[in-house]
Amino acid sequence: MEFRKVFDTIPEKFDKWRPKYCKEAFDCIINNAELDSSKSVLEIGPGTGQATEPILRTDCNYLAIELGENLYEFTKNKFKDYWNFHIVNGDFGNYDYGDKQFDLIYSAATIQWIPEQIAFTKSYKLLKGGGHLAMMMMRGDYKTPNETLFNEIQNVYSQYFKPETPYTQKLIYRNAVNYGFVDFQEFKFHSKREFNAENYIEYLGTHCDHIVLKEPYRSDFFKGIKSVIQNHNNRIEFYDTITLYLTKKP
Numbered sequence: 001m002e003f004r005k006v007f008d009t010i011p012e013k014f015d016k017w018r019p020k021y022c023k024e025a026f027d028c029i030i031n032n033a034e035l036d037s038s039k040s041v042l043e044i045g046p047g048t049g050q051a052t053e054p055i056l057r058t059d060c061n062y063l064a065i066e067l068g069e070n071l072y073e074f075t076k077n078k079f080k081d082y083w084n085f086h087i088v089n090g091d092f093g094n095y096d097y098g099d100k101q102f103d104l105i106y107s108a109a110t111i112q113w114i115p116e117q118i119a120f121t122k123s124y125k126l127l128k129g130g131g132h133l134a135m136m137m138m139r140g141d142y143k144t145p146n147e148t149l150f151n152e153i154q155n156v157y158s159q160y161f162k163p164e165t166p167y168t169q170k171l172i173y174r175n176a177v178n179y180g181f182v183d184f185q186e187f188k189f190h191s192k193r194e195f196n197a198e199n200y201i202e203y204l205g206t207h208c209d210h211i212v213l214k215e216p217y218r219s220d221f222f223k224g225i226k227s228v229i230q231n232h233n234n235r236i237e238f239y240d241t242i243t244l245y246l247t248k249k250p
Contacts (some may be wrong), residue, residue, distance in 0.1 A: 004113040004169075006208045007047060008068025015048035015074065017203040021108060021136055024189045025244050026054040029106060032246055033132045035060045037084075039103040042126065044092050045110030049075050051136065055106070056082050063100075065092050093118040102126055106134035112171035119171065120179035127249040133181060135173055135245045140193070140238040149236060152228045160221035167209040173245040181247040193238040197229035200236050 007014055033039065035058040043064040046052050048071060056062055056079065064087040066072040072089040079085040088095065093114055105123050123133050143150040177184050195203060201222050204210055213221060229236050 004208075005068060006211050007206070008070045010206060010211065011048055011068075011070045011074040013202070014071070014206050015078075017199075017206050018047065018050050019138060019193060019240070020050045021138065021242055022189050022191050023054070025136060025187070025242050026051075028187055028244055029104070029132075029134045029246070030054070030058055033104040033134070035104065037061075040101070041104045041106070042100075042102045044105065044107040045113070046075055046087070046108075047071055047110070049078055051106070051108035052079065052085075056085055059084060060104075062086060063088070063102075065090050065095055067091055093122060097126060100126070101128045101131075103128055103131045104134065105131070106136070108136045109138065111135050112137070112169050114171075116171060116175055117179075120176050120181070124180050124249055129249060132246060132248045133176065136242060138240055138242050140240050142236055142238050144239055145237040146232060149228065149232045152232075153225060156221060156224035156228060160217045160224060161213065162217045163209045163213055165209075165212070176245075176247045180249065182250050184245070184247040187244040187246065189242040189244070191240045191242065193240060195229075195236050195238075196234045197226045197236075200229055201226050 029035075033041075035041065035055065037059040039058075040061040041055055041063070043052060043055065043062070046064040046066055052062075052064065052075070062082075062084050064075070064085075066075060066087060066089060069089055072087060076087050079087075105127060111119050127133065142153075174184060204222070204225065
């Protein structure tokens with residue numbers, strides 16, 4: 001199974017444990033795109049809506065495209081009470097949008113699954129003149145809060161984390177300017193998360209390469225991570241950096 005389709009196997013767990021993005025990042029998107037009821041928005045791959053509701057609340061005409069059938073059904077039901085919520089089950093790159101064009105296209109940790117040429121060329125085509133492309137991602141740092149814990153977790157990874165296919169997905173966001181986009185900007189926001197061992201194991205099990213980890217490594221890997229955290233006061237803390245890349249079509 002493709003990594004980008006693995007999340008579709010765990011919609012409920014994904015919804016419970018995947019982190020949401022900070023208010024400041026959404027404020028930046030909303031203010032730059034001047035979202036209101038007159039604007040149309042496309043979200044690429046909402047998953048279960050970790051980055052959906054703040055945009056819906058602007059009363060914009062919202063459309064999401066979700067690749068996973070189970071995620072599509074879950075999210076369609078989750079936001080069914082919003083009059084402006086619409087979602088289709090399809091692949092962003094080859095879906096036929098007809099004559100639709102958007103004032104904002106945005107992605108939260110999704111667009112990197114799409115080949116660069118398709119991601120940027122299609123987004124550019126679908127945007128109105130002056131429309132914005134917003135791309136968010138989150139990186140968690142648990143080394144700074146507790147380096148000893150970090151090193152012990154790395155030892156568990158060295159021993160037991162042996163995925164058959166390594167995760168190598170990457171997108172160079174700044175390359176958007178090579179496809180006609182202008183005014184590329186980067187913003188950073190910061191937040192914190194904290195887990196006990198049990199909850200962290202649940203969260204870790206929502207990462208694509210961890211979901212597909214097979215025996216004989218899988219059980220020992222999760223058991224090892226849990227034990228290490230329990231031995232550190234049953235607490236692991238993350239310093240999160242949310243990066244927002246914002247660019248627009250002339």
